[in-house]
Amino acid sequence: MLYGIAAATTALLLAAVLAALFRVPALRLGLVDRRRQRPLPLSGGVAVVLVTCLVVAAGDWLGAARLDGEVRDLLVAGAAIAVLGLVADVWRLKARFLVVGTAVAAAWVVPYGDLGVPGGMLAAGWVTFVAVAFRSLDHADGLAGTVGVLTAFGVAACAAAEVMDGFAGLLSVLAAALTGFLMHNWPPARVALGGCGSLFAGFLLAVVAVTVRAGHGLGVNLGVLFALTAVAGADVVLVVLSRRLAGRPLPRRAPDHLAHRLRRLGLTGQGAAVLLGMAAFAGVLVAVLVHLRWVGAQALWWVAGVTPVVVLGLMRVSVGPARGRRQVASTHGSSQRARVSQVPKASARVSSQVRPQLRVRNG
Incomplete structure (x- = not known):
């Protein structure tokens, strides 16, 4: 217990400090998010990965929390995925390379002994x-x-219930590191995760979830895993459907994600993050309660039913320029043209003694 508190506190503080320290070098090296109107350094992902690996490795080296083979392999595979994400942040790797690399790493660490080859x-x-x-x-x-x-x-709660202390400790450190990163990422953000940190976090969470649920029924497993990652899955489905229906290529970036559409509905950046965080908490809570057998598997149908409704509803939100602004602009332009046409021609005669600067200013 004391080690867990110390490890989480250390990870939180280190991640907050390193994310701030790496910010200036990231700006100088050009490691920034190119999707933003302002340069946003991607130092947060590097800080989260380094802190998570260092704190977990220090616990094993000090003998406070020994790592078994599965946790060690997962940490190595996650670090490799983080390096791949960092390369994508720097050199703009195509998405297919990220998918193939992540698939290879996942095939290396999934528990085939409990799932079998097809399940693995x-x-x-x-x-x-x-x-x-x-x-x-x-x-x-x-x-x-x-x-x-x-x-x-x-x-981590599911892993602790299955007495998988190594996985539970790893995800506790990851959660603390992400919390420290959020100190600099809350809107308006000063740093971002980038592919390095986001791929690392998603990979660790997914592998541990699969390992924890190995050996349970296939139907319930699908429901629990879906509920744990409902927000992330809904975002991908929303983007894929909207771009396919609009005839846009999938790799081409556009403001058509969950938070973008919520902002179009009038929410602030903080409001969109809070609302989607509440949605993620609801799905995770249902998954944990079902895993602990405190509620029946029927509760998963609520998540499975609400998520498609939300996706279909947000698809109706426009992601292009606001129609009202275009109409106002066109009306304003036409009214100005009308006023100009009504000006008498005699007024267009300007004295030659008036300088051009005054004509522009007073015109």
Whole structure:
């Protein structure tokens, strides 16, 4: 217990300090989010990855929390995925390379002994989907970190219930590191996760969730895993459907994610992050209660039923320029043209003694 408190506190403080310290070097090296109107450094992901790996490795080195083979392999695979995400942040790797790399790492760490080969391959595909979905969640300030913290606590609770202390400790440290990162990422953000941190967080969460649920029924497993990552999955489905229906290529970036559409409805950046965080908390809570058998599996149908309704409802929100602004602009332009046409021609005669600067200013 004391080690867990010390490790979480250390991870939180270190992540907050390193995210701030890495901010200036990231700006100088050009490691910034190119989707923003202002340069937003991607130092948060590097800080989260370093802190999580260092704190967990220090616990094993000091003998306070020994790592078994599964946790060690997962940490190594997660670090490799983080490096791949960092390369994508710097050199703009295509999405297919991220998907293939994440799939290979997931196929290496999924528990084939409990799932079998077909189940293991299916689990690897789901892990890849969740990791990419968490990278997609980094489109708004405070969103990926908030959803990651809530999901990490939920999956850690499931791991603790199965007496998987190594996985529970790993995700507790990850949740603390993400909390420290959120100190600089809450709207308006000063740093962002980037592919490095978001792929790392999503990969760890998905692998631990699959390992914890191994050995349970397939139907209930699908429901629990879906509820744990409902917000991230809904964001990916919303983006894919909207871009397909609009005839836009999937890799082309556009303001059509969950938070973008909520902002179009009038919410602030903080309001969108809080609302989506509450949605993530609701899904995680249902998944944890079902895993602990405190409620029946029928509760999962609420998550499975509400999520498609939300996705279909948000698809009706426009992601283009506001129609009202276009109408106001066109009306304003036409009224100005009308006023100009009504000016008498005699007034257009300006004295030659008036300088051009005064004509522009007073015209």
